[in-house]
Amino acid sequence: MDIFQSIIAVRLIFVFGIINLVTGVLVLLTCRCIPGLQITSKLMKYPTYQRFYKYHCYIWLVFWASVMVHAIFAITFLGVPF
Secondary structure, three states, X not given: OHHHHOHXXXXXXXXXXXXXXXXXXHHHHHOOOOOOOOHHHHHOOOHHHHHHXXXXXXXXXXXXXXXXXXHHHHHHHHXXXX
């Protein structure tokens, strides 16, 4: 396919990498299961954070979909280095 040999593939890999970083940080900020990350318990008293927290599961879905698409494009475009 020509899409994997063009600048579009490189741009998509970059965009999905940025989406991975942003959603990864958002997952960390909304996850109460990580020990040692007490920021969520401190933020939970704010109503704005509580409204944001209810989207935690959806952020996970966006994160994993982005990781999968990013990996597929990267492996297809760059190949496996082994």
